[in-house]
Amino acid sequence: MSPHWMTDAPRPFSKVLVANRGEIAVRVLQAAREAGLSSVAIFSESDSSSLHVEMADESVLLEGDGLEMTYLNGSAIIEAARSSGADAIHPGYGFLSERANFARAVEGAGIRWIGPSANAIETMGDKISARSLMIESGVPVIPGDQIPMEEGADHLGALASAAAKVGYPLLIKASAGGGGKGMRSVLVPKNLRSEFEAAAREASAAFGDGTVYIERLLNRARHVEIQVLCDSHDGAIHLNERDCSLQRRYQKVVEEAPSPAVTPAIRDAMGEAAVTAARSVGYVGAGTVEFLLASNGEFYFLEMNTRIQVEHPVTEMTTGIDLVQKQLEVAAGLPLGISQQDVTQNGHSIEARVYAEDPSRGFLPSIGELLVWRPPSGPGIRVDSGVREGDSVTIEYDPMLAKLIVHAPNRVSAIRRLDNALSSFVVLGVRTNIDFLRNALAHDSFQSGEIDTGFLDSTEQSELCGEDADQPTLVAIAASAQRLGLDRQDNAGMEVTDDHTGHQGDPFRTLGRTFP
Amino acid sequence: MEWSVPDDSGRYKASLKEGDDSVTISSMTRDGTEVHMLEVQVESEDKKGRVIVRVGGSTRIAHVARVGDTWWVHIDGRAHEVVFHEQGSRSSENEGSLKAPMPGTVLQVMAKEGQRVREGQHLMTLEAMKMEHKILAPKAGEITRIHFSEGDRVDMGASLVEIGD
Numbered sequence: 001m002s003p004h005w006m007t008d009a010p011r012p013f014s015k016v017l018v019a020n021r022g023e024i025a026v027r028v029l030q031a032a033r034e035a036g037l038s039s040v041a042i043f044s045e046s047d048s049s050s051l052h053v054e055m056a057d058e059s060v061l062l063e064g065d066g067l068e069m070t071y072l073n074g075s076a077i078i079e080a081a082r083s084s085g086a087d088a089i090h091p092g093y094g095f096l097s098e099r100a101n102f103a104r105a106v107e108g109a110g111i112r113w114i115g116p117s118a119n120a121i122e123t124m125g126d127k128i129s130a131r132s133l134m135i136e137s138g139v140p141v142i143p144g145d146q147i148p149m150e151e152g153a154d155h156l157g158a159l160a161s162a163a164a165k166v167g168y169p170l171l172i173k174a175s176a177g178g179g180g181k182g183m184r185s186v187l188v189p190k191n192l193r194s195e196f197e198a199a200a201r202e203a204s205a206a207f208g209d210g211t212v213y214i215e216r217l218l219n220r221a222r223h224v225e226i227q228v229l230c231d232s233h234d235g236a237i238h239l240n241e242r243d244c245s246l247q248r249r250y251q252k253v254v255e256e257a258p259s260p261a262v263t264p265a266i267r268d269a270m271g272e273a274a275v276t277a278a279r280s281v282g283y284v285g286a287g288t289v290e291f292l293l294a295s296n297g298e299f300y301f302l303e304m305n306t307r308i309q310v311e312h313p314v315t316e317m318t319t320g321i322d323l324v325q326k327q328l329e330v331a332a333g334l335p336l337g338i339s340q341q342d343v344t345q346n347g348h349s350i351e352a353r354v355y356a357e358d359p360s361r362g363f364l365p366s367i368g369e370l371l372v373w374r375p376p377s378g379p380g381i382r383v384d385s386g387v388r389e390g391d392s393v394t395i396e397y398d399p400m401l402a403k404l405i406v407h408a409p410n411r412v413s414a415i416r417r418l419d420n421a422l423s424s425f426v427v428l429g430v431r432t433n434i435d436f437l438r439n440a441l442a443h444d445s446f447q448s449g450e451i452d453t454g455f456l457d458s459t460e461q462s463e464l465c466g467e468d469a470d471q472p473t474l475v476a477i478a479a480s481a482q483r484l485g486l487d488r489q490d491n492a493g494m495e496v497t498d499d500h501t502g503h504q505g506d507p508f509r510t511l512g513r514t515f516p
Numbered sequence: 517m518e519w520s521v522p523d524d525s526g527r528y529k530a531s532l533k534e535g536d537d538s539v540t541i542s543s544m545t546r547d548g549t550e551v552h553m554l555e556v557q558v559e560s561e562d563k564k565g566r567v568i569v570r571v572g573g574s575t576r577i578a579h580v581a582r583v584g585d586t587w588w589v590h591i592d593g594r595a596h597e598v599v600f601h602e603q604g605s606r607s608s609e610n611e612g613s614l615k616a617p618m619p620g621t622v623l624q625v626m627a628k629e630g631q632r633v634r635e636g637q638h639l640m641t642l643e644a645m646k647m648e649h650k651i652l653a654p655k656a657g658e659i660t661r662i663h664f665s666e667g668d669r670v671d672m673g674a675s676l677v678e679i680g681d
Contacts (some may be wrong), residue, residue, distance in 0.1 A: 198641075198648060201623070201648075202648060205643070358617075360522070360523065361617050362617070362649070364617040364618045364644075364649060365618050365644060366618075367618070367619070367672070368583065369583065371565070371581035371582075371583060371588065372565050372579050372581050372588070372590070374579070395618060395619055395620065395644050422593070423592075423593025423594070424593065426579045426590045426595070427590075427595060428565075428579060428580075428581040428588035428589075428590055428595060429581060429583055429588060431595075432595070434594075434595065435594050435595070438593070438594075466594065469521070469594070469596050471521055471524070471526075471528070472528070472544050472551055472553035472556075473553070473554075473556055473569075473571055473591075474521060474589055474591075474596050474598050475519045475521070475528045475530055475544065475598055476530060476541040476544070476553075476556035476558065477556070477558055477567065477569055477578055477580065477587075477589050477591065477598075478519060478580070478587035478589055478598035478600070479517070479519060479530045479532060479539070479541065479600075480532065480538075480539035480541065480556075480558030480567070481558065481567060481580040481582070481587055481589075482517075482582070482587065482600065483532055483534065483539050484537070484538075484539060484558070484560045484567070486560060486565065486567065486580055486582070487582045
């Protein structure tokens with residue numbers, strides 16, 4: 001039985017399989033349940049007691065080791081949908097979300113694909129074809145060279161001449177890439193070959209496609225992206241921008257809406273370009289068009305992400321529109337029900353990604369058991385997470401532990417709220433970037449909103465260090481705790497946590513998310 | 517019992533005074549030298565992993581948890597680690613040895629045994645989570661041993677490369 005709100009939908013469904021894990025699986029499973037849909041999780045052996053499995057009405061084990069056998073195993077996932085009776089699949093982000101073949105296979109199996117068409121994924125997924133389509137549609141692109149360079153083929157001559165044409169510094173990007181993988185900057189010609197080889201290798205490992213292309217590296221530019229939402233009735237709107245300029249090695253760290261660098265005029269122009277880009281591929285669903293915004297206000301198309309984004313919550317907080325709910329509605333064939341004029345911007349929202357990584361060791365992934373995991377809560381604080389206390393962090397999967405999102409009337413109060421929330425986010429047992437996030441937020445350049453995408457990579461580590469710890473006090477606390485016998489095994493009396501999320505004071509419940 | 521904090525070779529020794537459910541520390545040495553400190557009183561809060569810390573008239577709550585030889589302490593909005601060592605044990609860590617900072621796979625080895633390298637030279641590339649990480653020489657010197665070759669899996673903490681003077 002599909003839920004009541006789907007009664008008049010042309011393509012109703014009733015049971016959603018979420019082809020993902022971690023926080024996004026939890027987010028989508030929660031949304032499915034809120035929407036009155038049954039939910040199915042998939043999981044690998046090592047994820048059998050993960051939070052996303054707990055969140056689902058039922059779950060299916062994908063047997064075998066490694067991603068190829070599990071979360072990247074399209075046919076096993078479609079079989080899981082069949083066996084559990086799921087009539088829709090939501091891919092989340094990452095994994096199979098941008099594999100056109102998977103989208104095609106899902107639809108071919110008579111299961112609703114909660115995402116854009118396979119064709120749209122294919123066109124936008126190939127950075128080279130996306131570029132040409134944007135040029136055709138009149139969306140500005142970065143000067144670059146589109147010669148595809150297959151790994152293993154004789155490419156060095158073509159590469160060198162293309163590089164000379166584009167000019168240094170330049171960026172080598174995987175055509176199939178995303179998330180900073182397979183992306184390398186080359187500042188001087190002598191590094192061209194080694195960086196190209198590294199990019200191609202990373203790209204084939206991560207995406208199974210070693211094709212790369214090059215483009216001019218724009219210095220002092222910001223990463224600003226537009227959220228779009230399109231239905232299958234020719235409705236297409238944008239939900240304003242997100243600024244994701246705080247990045248480390250092209251990996252987003254902090255995202256905010258609105259962007260401190262975007263004026264109403266830029267917002268309108270960029271929004272219009274994003275909607276044009278989406279329309280040019282007949283896009284349906286939630287998508288993101290990424291731009292580089294130069295300091296002179298000019299912007300260039302970077303790529304379109306044909307899926308829900310990690311940073312989607314900041315748009316939800318400021319527009320009051322639940323993007324995952326909208327994805328479900330659009331997949332059922334319903335019209336958006338919102339026009340561009342209905343889209344508002346309320347206050348300021350910032351998201352900080354909490355990673356299991358060690359900033360003092362070059363941001364290497366850290367592992368361990370989450371001995372203590374106490375996410376913050378309070379007005380305007382939302383935590384999207386896929387882990388709970390006692391869970392183990394391994395190198396098997398992405399090191400992102402949680403997204404901490406705050407909403408406040410303006411940017412200054414949002415930064416304060418985020419810093420305060422980070423300071424009460426207690427994670428013990430696994431090193432995280434929480435301190436680093438606080439230090440980055442406290443930096444004058446972030447406070448004044450004057451950062452570009454190179455900020456974190458070009459800023460001296462010492463400028464991003466917090467106050468020195470009071471070592472004697474720390475030693476005193478540890479020595480006392482040991483003497484008092486506070487080793488964890490000896491201490492019963494767990495605190496009350498929410499059954500579903502493992503959070504204390506589940507922020508989803510206290511925040512009062514708004515629905516259209 | 518001796519204590520240390522990461523990235524600092526100093527060893528602390530504290531004298532503890534035990535009361536009812538609390539411990540007071542008013543003096544401490546660092547590598548045998550008395551350090552200046554305010555008296556710290558730590559009281560068990562009877563809750564899992566929480567203590568009440570009194571320093572110089574102010575009272576704060578700290579979260580503590582132990583794994584292996586490490587106590588994790590969260591206080592004043594930041595998490596820290598404090599490691600304890602049995603009396604007299606000295607770290608066997610050899611300065612010229614490069615340990616794997618994470619479990620992963622060796623993707624590339626750029627150096628040979630017997631080769632002289634400069635500080636910061638790229639010696640090896642490890643891969644974990646589909647990201648590549650460069651292993652750089654911590655100091656100039658001659659490579660005395662390379663323990664792994666391309667394609668090998670390494671555990672966290674495994675010695676990768678040894679550099680002599």
